[in-house]
């Protein structure tokens with residue numbers, strides 16, 4: 588393996604569906620990013636943003652209409668034979684013959700995979716050993732996702748593509764999958780994850796990119812993306828006080844505030860300072876603040892802010908036309 592290059596390099600990637608450029612639809616519109624070896628990179632986006640269309644190009648399932656993709660230093664479409672044995676792909680909809688049992692399915696796949704893990708090991712990784720003799724048609728949606736993951740892991744891939752890996756899983760199975768994905772990353776596997784669950788990206792991703800209408804609108808480390816958003820401090824004042832009795836926003840180190848009756852929500856770039864000022868004020872006055880909640884910004888909030896901002900821009904453009 589050439590460790591000098593990134594595991595994945597994507598430059599100005601484009602994908603158009605339909606043959607005619609006049610009638611076709613461009614789902615990927617000049618996307619660039621790279622993923623280092625051993626890194627876990629998440630691709631997030633609004634519905635129809637172009638995540639799956641992008642990932643399919645990385646998996647070599649289609650040729651791009653523009654730009655360049657390299658996976659492990661090779662073109663995944665033209666040099667499929669060199670890339671395919673070293674990647675693991677978990678698609679959104681794994682189509683299994685429904686009459687086969689779980690272990691027969693893994694056996695079948697193992698027959699087509701060079702250096703495959705033993706069936707028992709693959710099933711153990713995803714917690715499906717006890718379901719090995721169950722026919723695929725009898726599995727729940729979440730169990731099918733886990734079987735899909737077992738198949739993607741069979742060839743001990745250097746690069747693992749996970750397209751919405753925990754959709755349909757209950758909270759406990761989702762946590763188990765996260766633990767497994769983290770362990771694989773810690774062993775050096777590069778992971779490219781697409782997900783609708785922001786919490787999942789927040790838990791797992793070293794870096795992420797957010798797509799909207801075929802383009803990357805923001806990318807970076809989770810902490811950096813989140814740091815651009817303010818934190819919140821909220822509490823309820825005891826009667827008969829109101830927000831007007833609070834110190835000024837400048838004294839509290841807050842940027843602005845919302846009130847709902849006696850409940851106050853302060854936005855701040857310095858949560859520790861704002862919380863300290865508010866608590867010292869309350870102590871000085873001998874007051875008890877109800878429902879006190881100090882919260883750093885989350886990825887969900889950053890994502891909604893970006894998505895809502897884009898919506899407003901598009902509405903404004905539409906109105907201007």
Ligand SMILES: Nc1ncnc2c1ncn2[C@@H]1O[C@H](COP(=O)(O)OP(=O)(O)OP(=O)(O)O)[C@@H](O)[C@H]1O
Pocket residue numbers: 604605612614632633634635636637638639640641
């Ligand atoms: N085969 C196709 N022919 C024409 N348009 C397509 C085709 N596949 C996808 N599209 C369109 O391309 C756009 C991007 O779809 P894609 O599935 O890549 O988005 P996504 O970000 O994965 O969405 P989701 O999160 O909803 O799964 C959508 O508008 C979709 O309707």
